[in-house]
Amino acid sequence: MSSIIKISGLTFVYQGSKVPALDQINMDVKQGDFIGIIGPTGAGKTTLALCMNGVIPHFYPGDFYGSVWVDGKDTVENDCAVLAGSIGSVFQDPEAQMVAMVVEDELAFGLENLNLPRHEMERRITEALEITGISHLRYHSTSRLSGGQKQRVAIASAIALHPKILVLDEPTSELDPQGTEIVYDTLKNLNENHGITIIVIEQKIQYLAQYCSRLMVMDKGKIVIEGSCREVLARQDILKPLGINCPPVTQLAHMLKERGLYHGEYPLKVDEAYMVISKVLQDWGNFK
Amino acid sequence: MPALVEYIPKDTLVHRLNPITKILWTLAVLSVCFILQEPLAIFIVLLSNILVAWLSGVLKQVIPAIIGLFIFSLVLILFQIFFVKEGNTLFYVIPFINLGRVTDVGLKFSAVLALRMLATTSTIPILMTTTQMKDIIVVLTEKCRVPFKYSFMLVTALRFIPTFIEEMDQILQAQRSRGYETDTSNPFKKLFIIIPLAIPLLILSVKKAEKMAISMEVRGFGAGPRSYYNRVDMKKTDYAVIALLGTITLAVLIM
Secondary structure, three states: OOEEEEEEEEEEEEOOOOOOOEEEEEEEEEOOOEEEEEOOOOOOHHHHHHHHOOHHHHOOOEEEEEEEEEOOEEOOOOOHHHHOOOEEEEOOOHHHHOOOOEHHHHHHHHHHHOOOOHHHHHHHHHHHHHHOOOHHHOOOEHHHOOHHHHHHHHHHHHHOOOOOEEEEEOOOOOOOHHHHHHHHHHHHHHHHHOOOEEEEEOOOHHHHHHHOOEEEEEEOOEEEEEEOHHHHHHOHHHHHHHOOOOOHHHHHHHHHHHOOOOOOOOOOOHHHHHHHHHHHHHHHHHHO | OOOOOOOOOOOOHHHHOOHHHHHHHHHHHHHHHHHOOOHHHHHHHHHHHHHHHHHOOOHHHHHHHHHHHHHHHHHHHHHHHOOOOOOOEEEEEEOOOOEEEEEHHHHHHHHHHHHHHHHHHOHHHHHHHHOOHHHHHHHHHHHOOOOHHHHHHHHHHHHHHHHHHHHHHHHHHHHHHOOOOOOOOOHHHHHHHOHHHHHHHHHHHHHHHHHHHHHHHOOOOOOOOOOOOOOOOOOHHHHHHHHHHHHHHHHHHHO
16 A cells, blocks of 8 residues: 655644644555544644644744655645645534535535536535435534534535545544444545545544554654554553553453453454453363 | 524525625615605605515514614614704704704704615615525625625624624623623623623634634635535526616606
């Protein structure tokens, strides 16, 4: 697989700040990846996302070192609008992202900016609404949607632009567990069936563990660990001090390991944990 | 949400008209009111506006706005009526010391002024309740060649109103829950009460605006030529209404 985002030696200092928000970041995202980024507040997660879609350095002033290549385009030389064709973005506050008063027009906004013909807009709007499962909201007023609906409208308006990459900054911060699951199922569908590379910043680690193919932990502007979910979650010695609580099933396996009762891989889901526990109990029964 | 002048979805003749036609109607009312000099004639124009509101089924929403404008026009009369010196004295407000002289010319003059104000401004709530903002934007940018940035500014200002009302409500509750006194009948005290409410609202709105700007930027806003999803066509009824409006305006001008 070829890399679709390549970040090398990226350092960014916001104007008026002395501490770099990002410090020597190197990152290589392959096409079709589903990457989760986690870390304490102020770790630079949002700044990293803003560097990918070109908002930094075009919107926020500051000192920018290193290079960011997105889909073969240098983000310093290409405007946000040019990058918009490659990378779609969804931000934390879904309310503030809405520009139109009707859902349909909200999706049309980005397409109008790309100067697409009307029939093509029509097609893409229908498609994006179907993928995100909100076709029934097409003619609804954007101000009267629930948090989860707004979030899905934001995702739909991003994917209507047919991006190759989707960057989401805490897309489920205002959602309940059910709404969160719906959003992640939508992302999984986009990743698996539409080949969209997904990068998601998230605080709820159990969802990252369940859905992502790779995890990245950030702290103080640096990437602390990076790897597959199992590799990262195994390093509880690093995660604990950062205040990242592993999913309960992983914690359980960790405790079993500490007591020397279990030696295999870390489980990420409940059914995997079930296998682990039955194995431990079986071994224990044999031992007795 | 409080009773703001908002689009009321209905399927009436007025709703179906092209925004251009409706904007031309407001302009026609405006010019007719300024040509006419008789209070009664301008009153008839005002009645015609109310008739249009009734035809489009938005009378219930428009009447409060007209009542508000009516109060405002009464104030306007008060400010005007005593300053006209010409004409025959009709009566004095305080008779024995001859204070507050009201003349027939003055009464007519201020009545014309107030009715003009009422008739010309009452078209706006009717326009807003029967026309979707996005359609106005489309005709402004496509037909009237207003740069998209300006019409977008207008629609965004309107879109943010419900958001700000919600924010204000939250701030109000937050401050109240911390024991902040927000109720008073003293208008001067009210001025000071508003400060701890207005400052958070201002900061929040600047932040919201910034987020929205970023969200627009990453969706390719301002990249170059732009196409439009919504389309508004002129229909036969539009041409008929425009012709009628033109005839009436011309007739009034000649008479």
